[in-house]
Amino acid sequence: MPHRRTSVAARAKAARAGHTIVVAPTGADKADDKGPGSADRPLATLKEAQRRAREATAEANRDVTVLLLDGTYRLASPLRFDAADSGRNGHTVTWKAAHGARPVLSGARPVTGWEPDDDATGVYRAHVGTGFDSRQLYVDGIPAQRARIKLAPGDITLTPTGFTIDNPDLAYLATLPDQGRIDFQAMLSFTNRFAPVRSISGSTVVMRQPAWDNNTYGYDTLQAPFRTPVFFLLNSRSFLDEPGEWYLDTAAGTLYYKPLPGQDISRARVELPRLESLVQVGGTYDEPARNLRFEGLTFTGTTWLRPGSPDGYANQQTGVFISGVQPHRPADAFTSCSSGCVGFEASRDGWAQAAAAVQVSAADDIEFAGSTFVNLGSLALGIGNDAVAHATGVGLGAHRVSVTGSTFTANSGGGIVVGGVRPDAHHPSDPRMVNSDIVLSDNRVHATALEYLDQAAIFASYVTRLTIEHNYVSDMPYTGIGLGYGWGANDSGGSPDYLGRGLYDFQPIHGTPTTLSDVRVVGNHVRDVVQTMSDAGCIYALSAIPRSDIDENYCENSGQFGLYFDEGSRYLSVSRNVFVDTVGQWAHANNQNDNHTGDLTLIENYVTNPAITGIVDGDRGNVVRGTVTVTDGNLPIEASRVIYNAGPTGPYRGAPDPRRPPAGAFLAADPVTVGAGGSTTVTATVKNLGDRPVAGLTVSITVPEGWRAERAGKPVRRALSPGVPATETWKITAPESFTAPVDLAPVRASVIFYAGGAEYVLSRSLALTALDPSRGGGTPG
Numbered sequence: 001m002p003h004r005r006t007s008v009a010a011r012a013k014a015a016r017a018g019h020t021i022v023v024a025p026t027g028a029d030k031a032d033d034k035g036p037g038s039a040d041r042p043l044a045t046l047k048e049a050q051r052r053a054r055e056a057t058a059e060a061n062r063d064v065t066v067l068l069l070d071g072t073y074r075l076a077s078p079l080r081f082d083a084a085d086s087g088r089n090g091h092t093v094t095w096k097a098a099h100g101a102r103p104v105l106s107g108a109r110p111v112t113g114w115e116p117d118d119d120a121t122g123v124y125r126a127h128v129g130t131g132f133d134s135r136q137l138y139v140d141g142i143p144a145q146r147a148r149i150k151l152a153p154g155d156i157t158l159t160p161t162g163f164t165i166d167n168p169d170l171a172y173l174a175t176l177p178d179q180g181r182i183d184f185q186a187m188l189s190f191t192n193r194f195a196p197v198r199s200i201s202g203s204t205v206v207m208r209q210p211a212w213d214n215n216t217y218g219y220d221t222l223q224a225p226f227r228t229p230v231f232f233l234l235n236s237r238s239f240l241d242e243p244g245e246w247y248l249d250t251a252a253g254t255l256y257y258k259p260l261p262g263q264d265i266s267r268a269r270v271e272l273p274r275l276e277s278l279v280q281v282g283g284t285y286d287e288p289a290r291n292l293r294f295e296g297l298t299f300t301g302t303t304w305l306r307p308g309s310p311d312g313y314a315n316q317q318t319g320v321f322i323s324g325v326q327p328h329r330p331a332d333a334f335t336s337c338s339s340g341c342v343g344f345e346a347s348r349d350g351w352a353q354a355a356a357a358v359q360v361s362a363a364d365d366i367e368f369a370g371s372t373f374v375n376l377g378s379l380a381l382g383i384g385n386d387a388v389a390h391a392t393g394v395g396l397g398a399h400r401v402s403v404t405g406s407t408f409t410a411n412s413g414g415g416i417v418v419g420g421v422r423p424d425a426h427h428p429s430d431p432r433m434v435n436s437d438i439v440l441s442d443n444r445v446h447a448t449a450l451e452y453l454d455q456a457a458i459f460a461s462y463v464t465r466l467t468i469e470h471n472y473v474s475d476m477p478y479t480g481i482g483l484g485y486g487w488g489a490n491d492s493g494g495s496p497d498y499l500g501r502g503l504y505d506f507q508p509i510h511g512t513p514t515t516l517s518d519v520r521v522v523g524n525h526v527r528d529v530v531q532t533m534s535d536a537g538c539i540y541a542l543s544a545i546p547r548s549d550i551d552e553n554y555c556e557n558s559g560q561f562g563l564y565f566d567e568g569s570r571y572l573s574v575s576r577n578v579f580v581d582t583v584g585q586w587a588h589a590n591n592q593n594d595n596h597t598g599d600l601t602l603i604e605n606y607v608t609n610p611a612i613t614g615i616v617d618g619d620r621g622n623v624v625r626g627t628v629t630v631t632d633g634n635l636p637i638e639a640s641r642v643i644y645n646a647g648p649t650g651p652y653r654g655a656p657d658p659r660r661p662p663a664g665a666f667l668a669a670d671p672v673t674v675g676a677g678g679s680t681t682v683t684a685t686v687k688n689l690g691d692r693p694v695a696g697l698t699v700s701i702t703v704p705e706g707w708r709a710e711r712a713g714k715p716v717r718r719a720l721s722p723g724v725p726a727t728e729t730w731k732i733t734a735p736e737s738f739t740a741p742v743d744l745a746p747v748r749a750s751v752i753f754y755a756g757g758a759e760y761v762l763s764r765s766l767a768l769t770a771l772d773p774s775r776g777g778g779t780p781g
Helices: 002-017 046-058 168-175 211-215 496-501 637-645
Strands: 019-023 064-068 072-074 079-081 093-097 104-106 108-110 115-118 123-127 148-151 156-159 162-165 183-187 192-201 204-207 230-234 245-249 254-257 270-273 279-281 289-295 298-300 314-317 320-322 358-360 363-369 372-374 381-383 398-404 407-409 416-418 436-441 444-446 458-460 464-469 472-474 481-483 517-522 525-527 537-541 544-551 554-556 561-565 570-575 578-580 587-589 598-603 623-625 663-670 673-675 679-688 695-702 708-711 725-733 742-755 758-771
Touching: 019 046, 046 064, 046 079, 162 168, 168 192, 192 211, 192 314, 211 314, 279 289, 358 363, 381 398, 416 436, 458 464, 481 517, 537 554, 578 637, 587 598, 637 663, 637 679, 663 742, 663 758, 679 695, 679 742, 679 758, 695 725
Parallel strands: 019 064, 064 093, 072 104, 079 279, 093 289, 104 298, 279 358, 289 363, 298 372, 358 381, 363 398, 372 407, 381 416, 398 436, 407 444, 416 458, 436 464, 444 472, 458 481, 464 517, 472 525, 481 537, 517 544, 525 554, 537 561, 544 570, 554 578, 561 587, 570 598, 598 623, 673 758
Antiparallel strands: 108 270, 115 123, 123 254, 148 230, 156 162, 162 204, 183 192, 183 230, 192 204, 245 254, 314 320, 663 679, 679 725, 695 742, 708 725, 742 758
């Protein structure tokens, strides 16, 4: 009996301690798959680490951790995690970086052995072998541009089968070898399209099918774009004439590259992808992958070949494209369906999604934390996308998936996509398909979607209970955060607009809501978005999203809208957001063509551009109240609080940001109109918005020449505890006369303080209205 008690205790202690497996990167010293997998004798391959993790997990009595040592793990094939890799009985299997390590999972191979190819042009070449293709190349961490030429508007004329060459300077195209490797790219309004060339003969270019048919079908098409198009031809050795461009000759196994100015190709880190995906997490609906965590890993070095196939990339919106031959496409579609037609509506249920480098579907309780997704050839992370976008062949069914504290940058596609777009995504045939309880928090998604410009930083189509909170999104060609799909056509009762278009000749009018509901978009910092494409905003919504909130986000420098509620957007509450320097309206709703857009509640938002369109208080169930028009130079304290709290929090917040200071300051004048020789009281209010004390606080004020400023009362306290406000007041006196009957007098305050070891300087200003009755300026009221 004592022996039995000791054995049980030992097992319990082992369970608490967990089981750790250590693995080293490709080619590491002392690594051996026959060894113990310890820190001093690590395993040599991830394959063996996965096998041993499965064995340990099968015991179902402890957590299992696979520690990856520092270095690059070059994958020959994607890592696939299914039910056999899952944690059991409440235990978790974690794949994470060892302490202080930065392990990199790469689908690329390094390129070395460069030699000059053409001294006159500065192009170099390297032998890379044959038997593979790639649409991406990464040089010193930057996606390089495939060799291309830009086509002027008068260079070509589009036809139903391709285009004719009208510029005689382009006659050389007919002499090029490997014509079938040339791509045509069109940057339009909200679509960014690719189609491969089939042949070039004389002035006639014939494109591959069905790519060309699908790209000339629907809306924002090649021949009828919603704005002036930009066309390119890509991927020929003869186009390689600009620094930073490259071309891969797959038949000869030769890579060509023209270095950037000052770039030493012999020292450059050049990575040529071989894989299209790195990690595939998913089982089946009966046996999903479960309880897996990935922490501190870098995912990099993939390509995506689908756009170069006969399908091309007939982009429709946000990484979704038409795939395959369309049986309902009319013979004269190039003219009759260049801006929509009944046949086009038949295609919608079969649209496909871009496949991600890291994929999660048919999976429960999956976590990604503190990881980096960089230099990937398409979308970085796909969660619960349609089956056609998952290598496992099983889509949707993602439950309790979280992505926290991770970075997404310098990829060809967007950052994160949650959900699918096909019928099972919005009205699933099996309840286990529903994507639910997804949390995306404290991530940084920036300067990505560099090739597939139509893709958003974060996009969610159909998901129940989704939280997108405290993320930083910046430098995006299209939308920052996108919500919803289907243009309202899949919502309960359908859409009168799409009834008229003929959509319901091919799909039912659903009598129940979609799976999209209970979405929270809170505390995100979105800046510098919609920089290339159009029909987008900091936050974009599409279709009904019941019981959903967009609160306390900070949007700055959108190239178009702040909020864009597109067709069928309904049941969203929007409050206490800050919109600064949006080029277009701070909020816009597409309520045209009998769609159901409405039931939008917009309360107490702060805006520098007060324009709002399509959303009228009391109309279509909308509520618009308490909008505060502000200036960037004198933000209310509450707006400053939203700005400071927006973006990643806690350990993920990053270095102090002078544009998001931990204290707010606001100037107010009473009265704001002053007569000659009269006076007013100007008060500066400062409040500590952070969680650390503010020290060394000073406030100074300047007024125009001839005006006087006298402090009224004591200066502000030098130190402020978190949440504590302070005020400083001045009596401002106008000169005895003005040079004009009515003038504006700027009053400026400089607020200086220290917090968290950083100095902050805030500049605030307001304008007093100065009246001189002797010159006909009236009398202050």
